[in-house]
Amino acid sequence: MVSKDGSIVATSDDSSMTMGDVRGWACRLQVGSASDWLGSRTGGIVSGNSFPTRTPHIRHGDLRVKEETDPRRYPPYKIWQGELRDGDDTLVFLTPTLWEWDQGQGAIDGWITWQKNVDTQFGARAKDIFGGIWPVARPVFDATSLGIQTFATLAGLWSPFGRSMQRPIGLQRDPNQPDGALFNPPFWR
Structure with a gap:
């Protein structure tokens, strides 16, 4: 959140769970169809995959909200909530990004x-x-x-x-x- 004079009012770096191939990674959410390990699909995102449904641009159901009882964070979920009023000098910038993650150094x-x-x-x-x-x-x-x-x-x-x-x-x-x-x-x- 930034005021009109350019000063930062608040920041947040909210990341989802790591998603993709779960083989050897208990903390990941299985997404995609790239990997086949001994006849078992283990995930991995490749071209043509979609998540969480085949029509990810259409919301199906409520947004997940991060709670202590359910810390899972994967789309669709709420990344910011607040009130903006006409004439208020606060701006909100949201920058959704997708990240690639390569494990360790080869x-x-x-x-x-x-x-x-x-x-x-x-x-x-x-x-x-x-x-x-x-x-x-x-x-x-x-x-x-x-x-x-x-x-x-x-x-x-x-x-x-x-x-x-x-x-x-x-x-x-x-x-x-x-x-x-x-x-x-x-x-x-």
Whole structure:
């Protein structure tokens, strides 16, 4: 909630339950049809899925309200309630977003980071030591370091391997930062 002068009156960051594939995750709500684990559907949202009904744009029944006795939070539910009056100087901005959630860091992410860190920390030193003993080896160390540092760029957000993380769906590449992202949610009146 913001007053007309731009000062923030109140904020809320209200998230629903994590929804999707429930295999191994007791705290998730099973939604979608992407996964089939040993003949049992475990969820996972893919194109063509809808939730909570086949017509999610039409409300069926009452909105869920977060209560101590029933903490489940999944659509459709109430995210804000209050009174707005004509002439009041308070504005309310609601920004519904859908988020993708990738669990943990993959093995390849850790291995690439380890390779880059070892080269950064010890590569030049190894080149000096072995290049002093055997000068013809110096270019090999330079070429190896170049390969490792180049390979390490494969683990960025926009790279072929991607990055495990939570992020809102609709991120776009930031033209001013190669690994940066911009998020501009749609605005409705």
